[in-house]
Amino acid sequence: MGNRTVAGSSLPLDVRDLHESLGSPVSASMNFLNEVSQDYPDAVSFAAGRPFEGYFDLDDVHRHLDVYRRHLSERFDGDEAKVRRTVLQYGRTKGVIHELVAAHLAVDEGIVVDPEAVVVTVGCQEALYLTLRALRATPEDVLLAVTPSYVGVHGAAQLVDMPLLPVRESAAGVDLAHLTAVVREARAAGRRPRALYLVPDFANPGGVRMSREDRLRTLRAAAELDLLVLEDNPYGLLGDPDGPPTMKALDTDGRVVYLGSFAKTGLPGARVGYVVADQPVTGPRGGAGLLADELAKIKSMTTVNTSPIAQAVIAGKLLENGHSLRAANARERETYRANLRLMLDGLAARFGAGQVPGVSWNTPSGGFFLLLTVPFAASDELLELSAGGHRVLWTPLHHFYADSEPRHVMRLSFSHLLPAEIDEGLDRLAGFVREQAAAAAR
Template sequence: MSVPAETVLHRDDLHGSLGSPAMGSINFLNEVMGRFPDAISFAPGAPHTSFFGEIDVARHTARYLRHLEEERGLKPEQAERLLYQYGPSRGLINDLVTHALRTDQGIDVPQDSVVITVGCQEAMLLTLRALVASPTDLVAVVNPCFVGLSGAAAVLGVDLVAVDDTDDGIGFAQLDEVCRAARTAGRRIRALYVAPDFSNPSGGFLSLEARHRLIAVAEREDFLLLEDNAYAFTADQPGALPPLKALPGGERVVHLGTFAKVCMPGARVGYVVADQRVRHASGRTGLLADELATLKSMVTVNTSPLSQAVIGGILLEHQGSLASVVSAKAALYQRNLRLLLDALDRSLGPGTGAPAGVSWNRPRGGFFVRVRLPVPADERLLERSAREFGVLWTPMSHFYLGDGGDRQLRLACSYLDPDTIEEGIGRLTRFLHAVCP
């Protein structure tokens, strides 16, 4: 019997986004972690597993089913069928999400302005697809940028333009120049993606003054702000600031959120708040959320009703507010961040004999610390770090548009325990003494 000929496709005939650095970074890190399972990994920004013991999928689902019966008047068989069937593209738990946003974050929007998505990643994809209508459209990003956003842009063929982060969170002078350059070139900035609270990967933070200023720039230059809110809950509460969406001028803000960090990453439930008005050629007006729901119906059809039921049940068990849920988690992440920074100070700070040129930022929340080195922190160096010293990290160059970050690395501390953080920084210290001049 003859062996069928192999079907070979040429990579050049596949979509160009497959060669994007953003697309390969997560797979690369997973591959390295798989080859060095005994290494301590500061690479993934995953939630701490100790909180998974609080999750009871059956109980949460039952609580949501009871809500459907008592509050929406469904019979038990109707409520169950709602979770077993395809669901509406806009979502099932929109009322609970809007209540939580109003209670916890001061974001007061109608429930039809919310679309429940498959994680925040789908929220980004849908929003970019809806807003970028022409090859002349651009999306600005604070650089370095979360690879989920830059990767989604690559898949969609959306052109990005970088605005570097600064001590103020964003370079406003450069943002002005980017807007001027776009107009001169006959292009327009449609949106700016920003994570104002402890961004991934740099831990950047926008002051209240900077938040107001950013909204003013968006109004003046006529673009939207895409606000990624994933890490705001980790703020030290006396220093917590309102999200952009809750500030005056918040109608300029499309708010992107997720329950991955605060509830359960495996549920893959996120949301997008898009209450901007859309005027049709007929004169009829609707919401941007309507357009996103239409797009979603052709992407994932709907977000899993069972997953939504789990998140809905958690919200109901806490009277519609996640404040009590996130407080314990925020305390753990604050502790881990403090332990990481303390270990860096003791091992690599002034007076320790650390190699010259090693420094790091000091975020007040979030999962990440950015470390600057006097040598290139590339994938080859990461391989040596894992093989010879048993410690993993993420090259910051993965997060930059174009060149940048080649002498920086990212440390994530969210899912590690105190002893592991201490041992990991010890290994990192020995590694840096070996590779830095």
């Protein structure tokens, strides 16, 4: 029948009458990148920041479920009705594996926290959304984020109507002088900066890992500026085990809200994340609770609870490995490090010693990503040309700035690829870059 406009009718809906975030570049980013991947299935993808699938096994899921079932049976003295109810019924809003998450944090990260401060979420994206929804109390409230930054933080901030003020990234992680200037300027304009979002370990997209000293400096700056720190840590356990501690482990002032995910270290398909929000919250009648309690109230009106079955799978993996996902991911960690070495060696072989003027790259020490600088504007249109003409995908950096302005930088992800795919993909990428560099020179 098609669309018909009826006098006095609100149909069809006008996009201008929907939430303004739906018209922003951020809202289109994920869909655009997914569609390009689907349209060119034979392309080698340096775009998808996914875990390596070579170790996935459906039998592990059943085993993890069984391990958790036995754990519950012991906990409930063999009461199978309670076991079934815990796994198959609606669960508590904060989650049913909060105690195991707290034990995992103590073992792997040196973070000692009351399990009641843990809210288990539907992926880390929900943890981020809940936190921002709680912090955004007035139109004056704003979020600060080291930019370029994960596209999901831009999207979550827009959904809760919380303006995001960019802070420059530095080789140390955060440009603290710029952070101070942005906060002071915002307050002078009547705004209220609430928190700084950052990924200290192998940040997406740049791959920067902050040193212990830089983390401490950033925590001191947050205290001086009276900011919370939202520490997002999806990749830390996949780096050098002797690397710097999390900011949450270093925090002595209670400023860090810790955002965690089991997508990279547990199972992405389970969609289980969490937030540690142990900050005290006082009310008008006195008394104090935790920020986690407030986040749970919001969650109860959005996703109600995180799938107990999905939580059970993660719980089984934690129990099977003595609560240590660092130990459970030893082979994955080596795969990612080997892939990073292949990428860096491969880029050097194809672009090193000035073979293509204007091409350079950074050298992260871990994670899933690196940045390639090129002598042309790496736009969405060029990505489609790269996919169609050279069968290789990458991510334009403007998606991490929440705008549509092309930069001379592309993000390359190497986490999910086999060595032969990396080699072939770099050959294809080199052909595309040389072609575009020549065109730009002309």
